[in-house]
Amino acid sequence: MNSKVGTEEQRLGPIRDQIDALDVQILALLTQRAQAAQEVGHIKGGFSSPVFRPERERQVVARLQDINQGPLLSDGIAAIWREVMSACRALEARQTIAYLGPIGTFSEQAAQTYFGHSILGLHCNSLDEVFKAVEKGAAQFGVVPVENSSEGAISRTLDLLLDSSMRISGEVVLPIHHHLLTKTGKIDGVTTVCAHAQALAQCQQWLSQHAPHLKRQAVSSNAEAARMAASDSSVAAIAGDPAQLAYELQQVATQVQDDPHNRTRFVVIGNYACQATGQDQTSLVLSVDNQPGAVYRLLEPLAKHGVSMNRFESRPARKGTWEYHFYIDVAGHAEDVKVAKALEELKTIAAFYKNLGSYPHSA
Numbered sequence: 001m002n003s004k005v006g007t008e009e010q011r012l013g014p015i016r017d018q019i020d021a022l023d024v025q026i027l028a029l030l031t032q033r034a035q036a037a038q039e040v041g042h043i044k045g046g047f048s049s050p051v052f053r054p055e056r057e058r059q060v061v062a063r064l065q066d067i068n069q070g071p072l073l074s075d076g077i078a079a080i081w082r083e084v085m086s087a088c089r090a091l092e093a094r095q096t097i098a099y100l101g102p103i104g105t106f107s108e109q110a111a112q113t114y115f116g117h118s119i120l121g122l123h124c125n126s127l128d129e130v131f132k133a134v135e136k137g138a139a140q141f142g143v144v145p146v147e148n149s150s151e152g153a154i155s156r157t158l159d160l161l162l163d164s165s166m167r168i169s170g171e172v173v174l175p176i177h178h179h180l181l182t183k184t185g186k187i188d189g190v191t192t193v194c195a196h197a198q199a200l201a202q203c204q205q206w207l208s209q210h211a212p213h214l215k216r217q218a219v220s221s222n223a224e225a226a227r228m229a230a231s232d233s234s235v236a237a238i239a240g241d242p243a244q245l246a247y248e249l250q251q252v253a254t255q256v257q258d259d260p261h262n263r264t265r266f267v268v269i270g271n272y273a274c275q276a277t278g279q280d281q282t283s284l285v286l287s288v289d290n291q292p293g294a295v296y297r298l299l300e301p302l303a304k305h306g307v308s309m310n311r312f313e314s315r316p317a318r319k320g321t322w323e324y325h326f327y328i329d330v331a332g333h334a335e336d337v338k339v340a341k342a343l344e345e346l347k348t349i350a351a352f353y354k355n356l357g358s359y360p361h362s363a
């Protein structure tokens with residue numbers, strides 16, 4: 001039979017029938033999966049154990065990516081199962097996730113990318129509020145930005161991580177593309193460009209070159225800037241796709257961030273201690289006495305035990321002296337043998353030592 005015979009509709013018809021039949025089978029299997037998740041929920045309920053197990057979800061996805069033979073791509077498998085697990089998890093108990101609001105922030109996108117869409121979002125006005133919401137139990141987890149590839153560390157998050165009792169249980173990296181947005185897509189009559197201070201900094205060269213006459217005003221979030229632009233025709237916002245969609249704005253200019261590869265790393269904070277997956281990272285805060293060679297000695301145990309360092313960041317200790325806290329991410333879980341040995345030695349060397357948590361590393 002010549003498969004090229006017939007009109008487009010005639011040829012698509014049987015394939016669509018096949019897809020419809022497959023969807024019914026997928027739904028039947030998803031229903032069984034959801035029932036199994038409900039059973040897990042009942043058992044966990046009896047033991048009062050946590051609903052969300054990031055390391056288990058990581059393993060579910062990794063195993064499927066491993067056996068996948070295509071044509072679905074690995075990213076596609078991750079995206080599909082993220083939502084499947086999110087919906088199944090919500091049957092155990094819908095998780096409340098705190099992040100910097102309002103609707104349309106990159107933090108919201110990060111939360112949805114990490115937890116899927118079957119969550120309750122708790123919109124906070126500041127990073128401090130996100131930490132408070134999780135600390136007092138109003139949310140099970142929070143999602144906060146920790147570093148940007150153009151602008152470096154989000155210092156408020158680093159300070160809050162140091163002071164709070166929350167631990168890190170996950171991370172998610174998002175590409176950050178900013179647009180210049182107004183209600184009409186035109187710039188006439190606009191006098192002020194609003195955005196979060198971080199976004200203004202990430203777009204400063206573009207603004208100086210293309211819109212030097214606009215007054216730059218920092219506001220609490222890019223989404224807040226978008227909300228303002230939607231109601232005030234003298235305001236343009238710098239914000240991303242989620243905010244543009246949420247506030248029905250038009251692009252005056254697309255991708256105005258100075259670095260086309262601009263990315264932000266977010267961490268998931270909560271009370272949960274992740275078990276090892278074999279692909280983990282551990283975040284530490286350390287300080288040393290102000291002596292020659294102190295930082296060198298601090299890093300020696302890592303080198304000695306073959307533990308690689310993924311990040312090294314310093315931040316003033318805020319004591320009025322020239323002392324610093326070092327935020328160090330190392331590869332591996334704190335319970336991996338070589339990491340455990342290195343950390344034991346680090347503890348004896350460091351003037352201050354805090355383990356922020358071990359969690360599945362986002363590749």
Ligand SMILES: C=C(O[C@@H]1C=C(C(=O)O)C=C[C@H]1O)C(=O)O
Nearest residue numbers: 040051052053056057085088089
């Ligand atoms: C089903 C479980 O609970 C949650 C849902 C999961 C899923 O749908 O695969 C996996 C881990 C948990 O976040 C479990 O703990 O196994």
